[in-house]
Amino acid sequence: MTKNEVNRALAAENYKLPIVFLAVCSLVACHRPKEQPIRMNQVGFAPLQEMTATIDVDSLNAAPYEVFILNAAGDTVWRGVASATMANPVSGKTCQIVDFSALDSVGEYTLIIPSLSAAAHFIIKDRPYKELTRKALRAFYYQRASMDIVEPYAEGYARKAGHPDDHVLVHASAATDERPEGTVISSPGGWYDAGDYNKYIVNSGYTMGVWLMAYEMNKAYFDTLNLNIPESTTGNPSPVTPHVPDMLAEAMYNIRWMMTMQDLDGGVYHKLTTPNFEKFIRPDQCKQQRYVVLKTTAATLDFAATMALAARVYAPYDPDFCAQAKEAAEMAFAWALEHPDIYYNQPALNEQFTPAINTGAYDDFDVHDEFYWAAIELALLTGENAYKMVATDHAKAIAEANGQYTPAVWGNVAELGYLELLMHYDEINNQQSTIKDLTTALLDYLQPFLDKVENSVFRSPYGNEESDFFWGCNSEGCCWRGIECLYAYRLTGEHKYLVNAERCLNYILGQNSTGYCFVTGFGSHPSSHPHHRLSYSHPKGTHPGFLAGGPNPARQDAETDGVKYPKNVTADESYLDKQPSYATNEVTINWNVTLFALTAGIDALE
Numbered sequence: 001m002t003k004n005e006v007n008r009a010l011a012a013e014n015y016k017l018p019i020v021f022l023a024v025c026s027l028v029a030c031h032r033p034k035e036q037p038i039r040m041n042q043v044g045f046a047p048l049q050e051m052t053a054t055i056d057v058d059s060l061n062a063a064p065y066e067v068f069i070l071n072a073a074g075d076t077v078w079r080g081v082a083s084a085t086m087a088n089p090v091s092g093k094t095c096q097i098v099d100f101s102a103l104d105s106v107g108e109y110t111l112i113i114p115s116l117s118a119a120a121h122f123i124i125k126d127r128p129y130k131e132l133t134r135k136a137l138r139a140f141y142y143q144r145a146s147m148d149i150v151e152p153y154a155e156g157y158a159r160k161a162g163h164p165d166d167h168v169l170v171h172a173s174a175a176t177d178e179r180p181e182g183t184v185i186s187s188p189g190g191w192y193d194a195g196d197y198n199k200y201i202v203n204s205g206y207t208m209g210v211w212l213m214a215y216e217m218n219k220a221y222f223d224t225l226n227l228n229i230p231e232s233t234t235g236n237p238s239p240v241t242p243h244v245p246d247m248l249a250e251a252m253y254n255i256r257w258m259m260t261m262q263d264l265d266g267g268v269y270h271k272l273t274t275p276n277f278e279k280f281i282r283p284d285q286c287k288q289q290r291y292v293v294l295k296t297t298a299a300t301l302d303f304a305a306t307m308a309l310a311a312r313v314y315a316p317y318d319p320d321f322c323a324q325a326k327e328a329a330e331m332a333f334a335w336a337l338e339h340p341d342i343y344y345n346q347p348a349l350n351e352q353f354t355p356a357i358n359t360g361a362y363d364d365f366d367v368h369d370e371f372y373w374a375a376i377e378l379a380l381l382t383g384e385n386a387y388k389m390v391a392t393d394h395a396k397a398i399a400e401a402n403g404q405y406t407p408a409v410w411g412n413v414a415e416l417g418y419l420e421l422l423m424h425y426d427e428i429n430n431q432q433s434t435i436k437d438l439t440t441a442l443l444d445y446l447q448p449f450l451d452k453v454e455n456s457v458f459r460s461p462y463g464n465e466e467s468d469f470f471w472g473c474n475s476e477g478c479c480w481r482g483i484e485c486l487y488a489y490r491l492t493g494e495h496k497y498l499v500n501a502e503r504c505l506n507y508i509l510g511q512n513s514t515g516y517c518f519v520t521g522f523g524s525h526p527s528s529h530p531h532h533r534l535s536y537s538h539p540k541g542t543h544p545g546f547l548a549g550g551p552n553p554a555r556q557d558a559e560t561d562g563v564k565y566p567k568n569v570t571a572d573e574s575y576l577d578k579q580p581s582y583a584t585n586e587v588t589i590n591w592n593v594t595l596f597a598l599t600a601g602i603d604a605l606e
C-alpha cells in the first residue's frame with residue numbers, strides 16, 4: 001500500500017476514539033516525564049522527516065501495542081502497531097517503537113495508546129526548529145556581560161548590567177615587564193561562559209569555531225533570522241551600517257571581547273575570572289575582583305583560529321574588523337610557536353601564585369590539535385605555505401598519538417580543522433588524497449554508531465552505549481554526532497546521514513530515557529531548573545533556549561557537593577533537573593552553539 005492509499009483507507013474508516021478516552025489521555029500527557037511512557041520529539045517534525053516514538057513498556061512480555069494518531073479534529077489519521085519489545089542496551093529496560101513516518105501533512109496531532117491510557121501531542125510543520133534555533137541563539141544575548149539587557153530585546157528577561165570588566169587585574173601568573181602583577185586592564189563584553197559568570201578563552205574559541213562554521217554552512221538560513229537584539233538589522237530595514245546578519249552581530253559581541261584578552265606580546269590570557277565562583281546572585285550584585293590569568297598555548301591558538309576564521313567570515317561586512325582580527329591571529333600564532341607548551345595547571349599555579357584561582361580550568365595538556373586548527377584557519381585566510389606546513393606537522397603528530405578520528409570538543413579541536421579543510425579544499429589547494437582520506441575517516445568513524453540504530457530503542461545513533469553519557473554529553477555526544485552527520489550529508493549527498501542527524505535531535509528533544517526535552521522552554525517536559533545563575537537570580541526564572549548538560553553517571557556534583565540522585569538510576573537516566581546539579585544540568589555556550597548548529601542545519605535542509 002502506498003502512503004496515499006493508507007491515508008485514504010484511514011479516512012474512509014474515519015475511526016474516532018470516544019471523547020472520554022481523549023480526556024483521560026490529556027491528563028496522562030500532563031504527567032511528569034518519568035510517568036509518560038511515550039518518549040518522542042516534543043518540539044515537532046518537518047512533513048517528510050522520519051517520525052518515531054519510543055514506548056517505555058516496562059515488561060519483556062508486552063505484546064506490540066496498538067497505536068492511533070488523531071488530528072486536531074479528532075479524526076484518526078493513522079493507526080498501527082508498535083514493534084516487538086526490545087531492550088535498551090544501556091539500562092536493560094524494555095521498549096517498543098512506533099514508526100508513523102507515513103504522516104506527511106502539516107498539523108497538530110495526538111498519538112494515543114489505548115491500552116496504556118497514554119497520549120502525547122506533537123506537531124508537523126515546515127521549518128519546525130526555527131523558533132528553537134532563534135531562542136538558542138538569543139540565549140547568548142542573555143549571557144552578555146557588561147551591558148544592561150533591555151526591552152524590547154529582553155523579551156521578558158531584562159536585567160541590569162554586571163561585570164563591567166573595565167578594572168581587571170593582571171594575575172601574578174600572567175605578569176610581564178610591560179604588565180606587571182596588578183596592572184589594570186579593560187576587558188569588557190563577551191558572554192558569561194555558562195551557569196557561572198567567568199569568561200574562558202579556550203571555550204570561547206571552540207564556541208566561535210562551531211558558530212562561524214555553522215554560519216558558513218547555512219548562510220541563507222541565518223541571514224534572514226531575526227534575533228531581536230540591539231544590533232538587529234535583519235527583517236526590518238535599518239539605518240545600521242554595515243549590515244551584519246543578526247547571528248554574526250551576536251558573535252561579534254564575544255569576538256570583540258576576545259580581542260581584549262590578547263597581551264601586547266601576542267599571547268592570550270587563559271581566562272578572565274574571579275578567584276572563586278560567585279554565589280547564585282544577580283550579575284549586578286557581584287563584587288569580587290576579576291583577574292586575567294596565565295597566557296597559555298591552548299588559549300592563544302584557539303584565539304588565533306577564531307580570529308583567522310572571523311577575518312574570513314566578516315570580510316563582506318566589516319573590513320576594519322577583519323584587518324584587526326587578521327593581525328591578532330598572526331600575532332597569536334607567532335607567540336604560540338615561541339611558547340609551544342604552556343599549559344593551564346590550576347593546582348600547580350595555586351601553589352605558586354596568589355590569589356588562588358578555583359574556577360573552571362578548561363585544562364588541556366595536548367595542543368597538537370589547537371596548532372592544527374589554527375594553522376588551517378590561517379592557511380585558509382592568508383594562503384601562506386608556512387601555515388600549511390605547520391598544519392601538516394601537527395596532523396602527523398595527532399595521527400601518531402591516537403590514530404583515531406576524534407570528535408571536536410573544547411579540549412580537542414582537530415576535527416574543526418578537518419571539517420574546514422573538507423568544506424574549503426578548493427580554496428586551500430589541497431591534495432585530493434587528503435580530502436578523500438579525511439572524508440573516509442569521518443564516514444568510518446560515524447558508521448558504527450549508525451549501525452546501532454537498528455537495535456536502538458530510541459532509533460538513534462546516540463545513546464546506545466554507556467560511554468555516551470558524561471558531563472556535557474547532550475552537546476559533545478549527541479548534538480555533535482548529529483552535526484557530523486550533517487557534514488557527512490553535505491559531503492556524500494546520502495540521505496541516511498540527514499536522517500541520522502534528525503535522530504540525534506529527536507533524542508535531545510524528548511526521545512530518550514529521561515523523557516525530558518533537554519532545552520529550556522521547549523516541549524511538554526522541558527528541563528526547567530538549570531544550574532544557571534542568571535536564571536536562578538532573575539524574578540522570571542529560567543531563561544528559554546538553553547541546552548542542559550545531560551545524563552552523567554560520573555556525578556561529580558554528588559561526590560563533591562552532595563547533590564542527591566535517585567537510587568538505582570542507570571547511566572542514561574543519571575540526570576537531575578535540579579539547580580544544584582552542575583554535572584548534569586548546567587548550561588554553557590559551547591553546548592548551546594552545537595544545539596543551534598544542529599537545529600539550523602536540519603531546518604535549512606528540510
Ligand code: G3I
Pocket residue numbers: 193194195196359360361362409467470471472476554582586587588
Ligand atoms: O570525554 C570523556 C569520555 O570519553 C569519557 O568516557 C568520560 C568518562 O567520564 O569522560 C569524558 O570527559 C569528561 C569531559 O568533561 C568531556 O568533555 C570529563 O570526565 C569531565 O570531567 C569533563 O568535564 C568538564 C567540566 O568542566 C569539569 O572540568 C566539562 O567538559 C566542561 O564543559 C566543564 O566546564 C565548566 C567550566 O569548567 C566552568 N563553567 C561551566 C562549565 C560547564 O559545566
Ligand code: 9MR
Pocket residue numbers: 194195196277359360561580582586
Ligand atoms: O557553579 C559552578 C559551575 O559553573 C561549575 O561548572 C562547577 C564545576 O566547576 O562548579 C560550580 O560551582 C560549585 C563549586 O565547584 C563547588 N561548590 C558549589 C558550587 C556550585 O553550587
